[in-house]
Amino acid sequence: MNADRIASLSRAGVAVEVVPETGSTNADLLARAAQLTQPVLLVAEHQTAGRGRAGRSWLSSAGNSLTFSLAWKFDGGLQQLSGLPLAVGVALGDALGQLGVQVQLKWPNDVLKDGDKLAGILIETQSASVDSGGGTWAVIGIGLNLIMPDEVEALLGRSAAGAPWLARMERDVLMAALLDALADALRLFAQQGFAAFSARWNLRHAWQGRPVVILDDGQVLQEGLAAGVDDSGRLLLDTAEGRTTVLAGDVSLRLGE
Structure with a gap:
């Protein structure tokens, strides 16, 4: 993947970085949050210590998934970020749907395809310094399965979804499309909160009425x-x-x- 090409294909106006391998893109951006002055997308070709919610590991294999994090600054405090993981799920669902992959959402932060997990969302936060104007940095980590090898599924101990159709896309084009959807959603969330997303989330609710x-x-x-x-x-x-x-x-x- 090429950072300059992703940035040129995107209309988000976000700085893009691509690294061959790292432990966790979320951890990397959190460590840099105090020095950040603008939103940053960090993509790892391979992530060796990806994290999920509640301290779980995110298992992926090189070349078969997209693992990335987006650092985004909000003006308010943590209380104003209620519902952010769900809004990100809506943005991913809409973007994937436009790319031909229909998904559902599981509360609070999973994206499902045919009942199995296709993508996970982990959001971690850090207060921005007073010198930078205050507010809160949200680091939005996403792991998206493209191909689910048997050996990874065996390690998980459960079935998981893949999206072979997306795996055939040029990765830079796919990443730019997801970045644009996320940036649009985060700007809307900053203005209106989760209320702007709740109806769309409910339309994709995987387990409604169950x-x-x-x-x-x-x-x-x-x-x-x-x-x-x-x-x-x-x-x-x-x-x-x-x-x-x-x-x-x-x-x-x-x-x-």
């Missing part, structure tokens, strides 16, 4: 029928006691019996 169990460290917290998300990005759950909301956090969502 019984689910909310788990935390293996313990059942709540169960009911998944009823989409509200304008803050909270999961709506219809339980025996009525409708309740679930906040994003170290929580896993699994189909109930």
